[in-house]
Structure formats: structure tokens, C-alpha cells
Amino acid sequence: xxxxxxxxxxxxxxxxxxxxxxxxxxxxxxxxxxxxxxxxxxxxxxxxxxxxxxxxxxxxxxxxxxxxxxxxxxxxxxxxxxxxxxxxxxxxxxxxxxxxxxxxxxxxxxxxxxxxxxxxxxxxxxxxxxxxxxxxxxxxxxxxxxxxxxxxxxxxxxxxxxxxxxxxxxxxxxxxxxxxxxxxxxxxxxxxxxxxxxxxxxxxxxxxxxxxxxxxxxxxxxxxxxxxxxxxxxxxxxxxxxxxxxxxxxxxxxxxxxxxxxxxxxxxxxxxxxxxxxxxxxxxxxxxxxxxxxxxxxxxxxxxxxxxxxxxxxxxxxxxxxxxxxxxxxxxxxxxxxxxxxxxxxxxxxxxxxxxxxxxxxxxxxxxxxxxxxxxxxxxxxxxxxxxxxxxxxxxxxxxxxxxxxxxxxxxxxxxxxxxxxxxxxxxxxxxxx
Numbered sequence: 280x281x282x283x284x285x286x287x288x289x290x291x292x293x294x295x296x297x298x299x300x301x302x303x304x305x306x307x308x309x310x311x312x313x314x315x316x317x318x319x320x321x322x323x324x325x326x327x328x329x330x331x332x333x334x335x336x337x338x339x340x341x342x343x344x345x346x347x348x349x350x351x352x353x354x355x356x357x358x359x360x361x362x363x364x365x366x367x368x369x370x371x372x373x374x375x376x377x378x379x380x381x382x383x384x385x386x387x388x389x390x391x392x393x394x395x396x397x398x399x400x401x402x403x404x405x406x407x408x409x410x411x412x413x414x415x416x417x418x419x420x421x422x423x424x425x426x427x428x429x430x431x432x433x434x435x436x437x438x439x440x441x442x443x444x445x446x447x448x449x450x451x452x453x454x455x456x457x458x459x460x461x462x463x464x465x466x467x468x469x470x471x472x473x474x475x476x477x478x479x480x481x482x483x484x485x486x487x488x489x490x491x492x493x494x495x496x497x498x499x500x501x502x503x504x505x506x507x508x509x510x511x512x513x514x515x516x517x518x519x520x521x522x523x524x525x526x527x528x529x530x531x532x533x534x535x536x537x538x539x540x541x542x543x544x545x546x547x548x549x550x551x552x553x554x555x556x557x558x559x560x561x562x563x564x565x566x567x568x569x570x571x572x573x574x575x576x577x578x579x580x581x582x583x584x585x586x587x588x589x590x591x592x593x594x595x596x597x598x599x600x601x602x603x604x605x606x607x608x609x610x611x612x613x614x615x616x617x618x619x620x621x622x623x624x625x626x627x628x629x630x631x632x633x634x635x636x637x638x639x640x641x642x643x644x645x646x647x648x649x650x651x652x653x654x655x656x657x658x659x660x661x662x663x664x665x666x667x668x669x670x671x672x673x674x675x676x677x678x679x680x681x682x683x684x685x686x687x688x689x690x691x692x693x694x695x696x697x698x699x700x701x702x703x704x705x706x707x708x709x710x711x712x713x
Contacts, residue, residue: 488533580651592634599646
């Protein structure tokens with residue numbers, strides 16, 4: 280009965296939070312700022328790292344850690360924990376910062392008319408880079424903003440102060456870092472949530488690399504105007520701003536920035552796209568290389584059309600007696616006489632290189648396996664290509680001389696026999712009386 284009651288309780292939670300073990304608090308680093316002018320009149324910012332706690336609960340709750348600054352997040356229509364995908368607290372990195380509105384004061388729909396707001400951001404990162412979540416925390420205050428350069432005179436926060444806040448806006452990406460191959464389609468995830476309906480929201484995507492910045496998409500909910508493509512308009516209505524890159528090229532590499540603007544808040548998520556094209560590996564010999572004892576052959580392992588630049592080519596040889604052993608077989612021996620060609624720049628901006636060596640055939644090496652191993656950051660495991668060396672003993676000149684004499688003798692015998700046959704036929708015709 281208790282389990283059934285718990286099931287229905289979870290199902291009918293009005294906030295829509297999943298019925299899982301929810302995080303109640305998180306240790307965080309509060310990066311405070313002290314801004315001042317130096318002797319030359321330039322602005323200097325000193326970052327001060329302070330101990331803080333992010334605590335979920337109700338107004339008036341006792342802080343979990345009374346010796347730290349407590350950011351108490353109370354209930355609102357936007358639950359920050361809903362964006363954490365059921366991860367454990369130990370998997371999250373938490374950082375809190377002040378947020379400057381540059382003196383702008385806009386009445387937030389969910390606040391009382393007489394209140395002002397002090398704003399903070401809370402950034403939560405999954406420790407393996409699976410997602411990044413940023414929440415904007417609104418702390419009501421009776422004190423008006425100090426002015427346009429409010430960051431120069433932040434209100435002081437005591438070491439044990441409790442700041443009662445609510446989540447006003449959230450942005451998230453599940454693809455903070457993307458590895459893509461050439462010609463692939465990529466979905467760069469971005470979603471957002473706002474604690475009230477009908478907000479005037481502007482969503483944009485930009486691409487940036489080496490100082491260059493290009494706008495890819497823009498949508499304003501107030502006017503309905505759309506510039507660019509890649510984001511579905513219907514999806515935007517539900518807070519999904521995922522950008523689709525239809526065909527990845529080398530020029531697609533860079534940082535993609537998803538930004539959400541709801542005055543006075545401006546949130547963004549960076550998605551870094553890396554191109555990783557695996558090498559195509561080939562040998563200039565077949566699976567079996569047959570040579571005569573003493574012959575020499577240049578054996579080449581080609582690694583073609585890979586990106587980025589760094590690649591490693593190694594050659595190994597293994598004794599034929601060890602090839603069939605599964606247990607106790609000696610490890611392959613790395614060859615030391617390997618030469619590398621210079622890198623070739625292909626038209627598609629990928630690279631090619633070859634690793635080669637000169638193989639001198641010896642009867643004692645017959646049956647040996649030679650393996651080229653190519654490693655690259657795009658590969659989970661190295662690509663390996665192998666061949667077996669077969670060495671034959673060259674035939675001596677005496678053998679050829681003996682064959683020559685035998686053939687000559689047979690030709691002489693054949694000529695004599697043909698001549699005798701011809702003479703016999705001729706005599707036979709002469710002895711006939713008719």
C-alpha cells in the first residue's frame with residue numbers, strides 16, 4: 280500500500296519533477312568580485328573564491344552548512360533540478376557568480392511590485408562533460424540598483440549570510456563538446472526555460488572561430504521574425520533551441536553559441552565542435568608478400584585523409600611460431616628503421632602521411648607477420664594492416680644449365696627420330712611396284 284501511495288504521489292507532482300531521488304543541496308564555489316581602479320585609471324577585477332552552499336527548500340529553512348554562504352532556492356514554476364537528469368550530487372561541479380544588469384531594472388512578472396532584484400548565476404557542469412546548466416537566481420531586495428556600473432559597488436555578502444532566491448531562467452546544453460566527422464549531420468543541443476509565460480524572448484545562434492563571428496539564426500518571440508535556419512519554430516515554443524548542422528565541413532569547426540535574452544537577463548551556452556576524421560589505412564603489398572632470398576622491397580603504410588594533424592605510425596613484426604598461440608605468445612617486436620614521409624595537405628584540408636621501411640628478404644624470416652599500426656585521436660583503437668612474408672631460395676645457375684642440356688638433348692633426339700622416320704617413308708614408297 281505504501282509503495283502504491285508513493286507511486287501516485289510521484290505521478291501527480293504538480294511541478295513535473297521526475298520521481299527520483301532529488302538533490303537537496305550542493306557544495307559550491309562562490310566566485311565573488313572586487314572591482315577597483317588602479318593608479319593608471321584602468322579597471323581591475325580581483326576574483327575572490329568563497330565557500331557557499333546551494334540549498335533547495337522553503338523560506339526560513341535552516342542552512343545545511345551554517346559556516347558558508349547559503350543560496351536557498353525556494354519553489355517556483357521553474358525547478359533547476361529538473362534539468363540535472365537524475366545525476367548524483369558527486370557528479371556535479373557548481374559555481375555561483377554575481378550577475379550585473381548594468382543598472383537596468385525591469386519588473387519581473389513573478390515579483391512584488393515594490394521589490395528590486397539582485398541577480399546571481401548558478402552554473403552546474405556534469406564532471407564528464409555530458410551537460411552544462413546555467414540558472415539565473417533572483418534575490419528580492421529593497422535596495423535599488425547602484426547604477427549602470429553596478430559591478431563597481433556590489434552589496435557586501437557576509438560569510439554566513441542566507442540569500443533566499445528563486446530560479447527565473449535556465450539554459451542548458453547536452454552537447455558542450457561535439458566530435459564530428461566530415462559530411463555528418465550534427466544536432467547542437469540547447470534548451471531554455473522561463474518562470475512565466477508570454478516572456479519577450481530572443482534566441483540566437485552564432486558561430487565563432489579565431490576572432491570571426493557569424494550569426495546563424497535569430498528569432499524574436501514578440502515579432503515572430505526569424506533570420507537564418509537550423510532551429511524549428513515549433514520547438515522554440517517549448518524551449519527547445521537545438522540547432523541542426525546538416526553537413527559538416529572542415530570550415531564548420533569552431534564554437535557555436537546559443538544565447539537567450541529575456542531583459543534584463545542574457546544567458547548563453549557554448550558548444551565546441553571538433554572535426555575528427557579517421558585515417559584510411561592501406562599497404563602497398565598484398566596479404567602475402569613473396570620474395571626471393573636476398574631481394575629488397577620498399578614496404579609502405581599509407582594513412583590518408585585524416586584530421587587533425589597528429590597521427591602515429593608504427594611497424595611491428597612477429598615470429599610465425601607465435602601467431603597461433605593464444606597464451607604465452609611473445610609480444611610483437613617494434614621495428615626501429617621506420618621512415619616517415621612529409622605531411623601532404625589534401626584539397627579538403629585533411630592530411631596524409633606514410634610510414635615505410637626497406638625489407639630485405641631472408642630465409643630465416645619466412646613466415647613472419649609484419650603489421651602496420653596507425654593511431655589517431657579519432658580512433659578508439661589503432662587501425663592495423665598486416666602481411667605475411669614468404670621467402671624462397673633462388674634456383675642456382677647449374678640447375679638452369681642442366682635443364683638447358685636436357686632440352687638440347689631432347690631436341691637432338693627428336694630431330695634424329697624425325698629424320699629417320701622421313702627416310703623410312705621414302706624407302707617404303709620406292710619399294711612399291713605400283
